[in-house]
Amino acid sequence: MLSIYRLPNHLPDEKIIKVVRRDLFILIKKIGLFALLVILPLGFFLMMINTFPVLLAGQISLPLIMISASAYYLFVWLLFFFSFIDYYLDVWIITDERIIDIQQKGFFSRVISEQRLYRVQDVTSEAHGFFPTILKYGEVYIQTAGAKQRFLFHEVPDPEGVRNMIIKLSEKNKEKYKLL
Amino acid sequence: MTFPLYYFLLIYLLFILLWLIFSLVAVYHMIKFSFKNFTGFFATFIFIGVSIFILMESYNYLSRIDWEMNVIVFENMFNHKLPF
Numbered sequence: 299m300l301s302i303y304r305l306p307n308h309l310p311d312e313k314i315i316k317v318v319r320r321d322l323f324i325l326i327k328k329i330g331l332f333a334l335l336v337i338l339p340l341g342f343f344l345m346m347i348n349t350f351p352v353l354l355a356g357q358i359s360l361p362l363i364m365i366s367a368s369a370y371y372l373f374v375w376l377l378f379f380f381s382f383i384d385y386y387l388d389v390w391i392i393t394d395e396r397i398i399d400i401q402q403k404g405f406f407s408r409v410i411s412e413q414r415l416y417r418v419q420d421v422t423s424e425a426h427g428f429f430p431t432i433l434k435y436g437e438v439y440i441q442t443a444g445a446k447q448r449f450l451f452h453e454v455p456d457p458e459g460v461r462n463m464i465i466k467l468s469e470k471n472k473e474k475y476k477l478l
Numbered sequence: 479m480t481f482p483l484y485y486f487l488l489i490y491l492l493f494i495l496l497w498l499i500f501s502l503v504a505v506y507h508m509i510k511f512s513f514k515n516f517t518g519f520f521a522t523f524i525f526i527g528v529s530i531f532i533l534m535e536s537y538n539y540l541s542r543i544d545w546e547m548n549v550i551v552f553e554n555m556f557n558h559k560l561p562f
Contacts, residue, residue, distance in 0.1 A: 361483060361543045365490045368536035372497050375532065379504050379525045386521065387511050405503050408511065 306410050309395050315467065318390040318460060320453040321435035325385050332378040339370060390451050392460075394467060397440065399449055413449060415471035417442045421464050423457035440464060484545040494533075501529065 305314070343363075346353060353359045387402035394415075401409045418440055425436030430453075438451035438460050454460055505522055512518025 357544075357547060358483065358549055361540070361545075362486060364536070364539045364543070365486055368532065368540070369490060369493050369497075371532050372494070372529070372536075375525070375528055376497060376500055376504065379501075379521075382521060383504060383507055386517070387507065402507070402511065405507060 305391065305393070306398060306400075306412070309393075312396075313394045314391060315394055316392045316460070316463065318392065318451060318454045320385060320388065321433065321455045323429065323433050323435060324453050325382070328378070328381045328385065332374065332381075335374045335377075336371070339367075343367075388452070390449075390454070392464065392467065395471065397449060397464070411449075413440070413442045415464075415468045416475050418464060418468040419443055421461045421468075423461040425457060438464070480548050480550050482545070483543075483547045483549050485549075487540070487545050490540075501525075 305312070353363065384402060387400070387408075389400045391398040391400070396412050396414050397418075398410065398412045403409060420439075420441035422439040422441075423436060424439070425431050425434065430436045434457075435453055435455045436457040438454060438457045440449035440451070442449065451457070451460060505525070508518055508522045508525075512521075
């Protein structure tokens, strides 16, 4: 669980209600692609060895195969880790006071924006497509009166639940600040 | 044309150097921005562990190869008489 003290500019008495990341299915898709990138060259290699057994005995072909395989698997492994970082470091934090949108846009580029809940004007949830409908993940759009007018929660689980939660928290927050 | 086999090894080592730089950048991001929780540390640990495994296995195979050997390419390629 995320510690309140690690929140950017945490407010006094602020409580974290929910930490939202993209749906687990998105990570599973990345793992599936990674597994494919690991298995496919192995299959190709076995096929080549069966067709040209001399490849493994060659004084030049063997070192080249070893070097290529090592470089390929190191590259694929790093690519997968990059992909995981992209998934893991994109996070939306809903507290009882505000919504924080943290986006990792490649390396050395991180965007953190926040919006107070009493500024929320409209919340919309969407799920388009086969997998989003079956697995219940999708987008949540939050319209606010702030500088960044539209917040997007991208491919998050249970978008309707998140929308309802934000609406309720926003109403409570508006009551607290006597804006209703 | 003849050149020593270790030229390929040098290219590979250059790749490893670039790979190490990108890996360090990735680990830095994970440690700095992952809120220092279990998942962040676990993912980083697994990444480093698997990377070390691949590097060790690569070293294990590559250390058995005689890199001083010469590679001969394109020799007599243009000396053959054409069949027509």
